[in-house]
Amino acid sequence: MNQATGKLITGGETIDFELSRSALQARRNVKWNQYEADVLPAFVAEMDFAVAAPIQTAIERIVRDGDYGYPQRDGKRVDAAVAAAFIARMKTHYGWDVSPDLVVPISDLVQGTFAPILAFSDPGDGVILQTPNYPPFREAITTTERRLISLPMRDDGTRHVFDFGELAPAACKDARIFVLCNPQNPTGRVFRRDELLAIARFVIEHDLIVVSDEIHSDLVYAGHRHIPFASLGPDVAARTVTLNSATKSFNIPGLRCAVLAFGSDALRARFHKRIPARLLGGCNIIGVDATVAAWMESQPWLDAVMAHLTKARDLVTEVLRTEVSDVRFHVPEATYLAWLDCRAIKQTGSAFQFFHDQARIAFSAGETFDPACAGFVRLNFATSMPILREILDRVVGSVKQTA
Numbered sequence: 001m002n003q004a005t006g007k008l009i010t011g012g013e014t015i016d017f018e019l020s021r022s023a024l025q026a027r028r029n030v031k032w033n034q035y036e037a038d039v040l041p042a043f044v045a046e047m048d049f050a051v052a053a054p055i056q057t058a059i060e061r062i063v064r065d066g067d068y069g070y071p072q073r074d075g076k077r078v079d080a081a082v083a084a085a086f087i088a089r090m091k092t093h094y095g096w097d098v099s100p101d102l103v104v105p106i107s108d109l110v111q112g113t114f115a116p117i118l119a120f121s122d123p124g125d126g127v128i129l130q131t132p133n134y135p136p137f138r139e140a141i142t143t144t145e146r147r148l149i150s151l152p153m154r155d156d157g158t159r160h161v162f163d164f165g166e167l168a169p170a171a172c173k174d175a176r177i178f179v180l181c182n183p184q185n186p187t188g189r190v191f192r193r194d195e196l197l198a199i200a201r202f203v204i205e206h207d208l209i210v211v212s213d214e215i216h217s218d219l220v221y222a223g224h225r226h227i228p229f230a231s232l233g234p235d236v237a238a239r240t241v242t243l244n245s246a247t248k249s250f251n252i253p254g255l256r257c258a259v260l261a262f263g264s265d266a267l268r269a270r271f272h273k274r275i276p277a278r279l280l281g282g283c284n285i286i287g288v289d290a291t292v293a294a295w296m297e298s299q300p301w302l303d304a305v306m307a308h309l310t311k312a313r314d315l316v317t318e319v320l321r322t323e324v325s326d327v328r329f330h331v332p333e334a335t336y337l338a339w340l341d342c343r344a345i346k347q348t349g350s351a352f353q354f355f356h357d358q359a360r361i362a363f364s365a366g367e368t369f370d371p372a373c374a375g376f377v378r379l380n381f382a383t384s385m386p387i388l389r390e391i392l393d394r395v396v397g398s399v400k401q402t403a
């Protein structure tokens, strides 16, 4: 890393981790435009870094050539290119074999959550969700008139854990689906094999379909390992729809390209009885080429990003642990998100509002992840070190003022 410029050169590629605040504000994204100019954004899950060179090159090629017709890649439909890149990545990174016939490219993972809920359950049926959790899961359950069955993630003092003993058998009677988010947003947990096996036993016993969102799988820190849920075995795969994309780890969420991977032919056939393939729409060619470039050519960029995120995560840990004991949290095992328990701060109203008003920081509001979590916020630390230091200084200053 060149300390003077904040740029890191890897494999001939320069990665800029220190984009200035004005450069970031010039972007036309939600992150830097939703709040007033003096508010530092630390909410929506995207990173303040330039994308990998292979992704930029792939996009520029399409634009340079004005190549906007119905696309084909290597003599096949573009769906096959996305599926092949996904299959190759799952094999090399996780040792998981996925059949090309079972991969369905779609535009985004929220769509990919709604579709299996509609396909595998009916209004009134129960859907189990670990809470707190990524807000659109709750939306996917409630707006489709399914019944949300909450499986709480409890803080055991070292990490967030869950216990099926907390689910009353009567509450699970009409359950049809288990929505799994692994790595988990917002707690940053990477579920261990024994935890995943406990989920597997439960879903088999209750005959549930699993919708497994693994979008954060490439953002796992040293010492932890992502295990695709469907890779646990054929009986688990046969009831699992895996969702993934390159958009979170390679910072291309605006490009709208993701995959659904079914664990068996029968599951896919059952899905399409209710959701015809045509209803899902196709991927945009820019998203397709960017995704293929991300998964197939951009690992050096991701390695460098993970090194930066590790340092950022360690800075968050050091500052919060030494300066503000009223903000509790567990070091995330994956993701660039930290789930901050701010209930000990003397304040009125939500933690989100407190930091917005007193520190001029926009975190993600805890209550959107679980209505009972207004005392929490989610911090996105995927930014430059100077901006992160300023966010942390503001947190420390505002909390100390309440003491």
Ligand SMILES: Cc1ncc(COP(=O)(O)O)c(C=O)c1O
Residues within 6 Å of the ligand: 045, 107, 108, 109, 110, 111, 134, 181, 185, 213, 215, 216, 245, 247, 253, 258
């Ligand atoms: C767990 C999880 N799933 C899905 C998404 C969004 O995916 P998409 O933009 O493809 O809908 C996010 C974004 O932060 C997320 O954290």
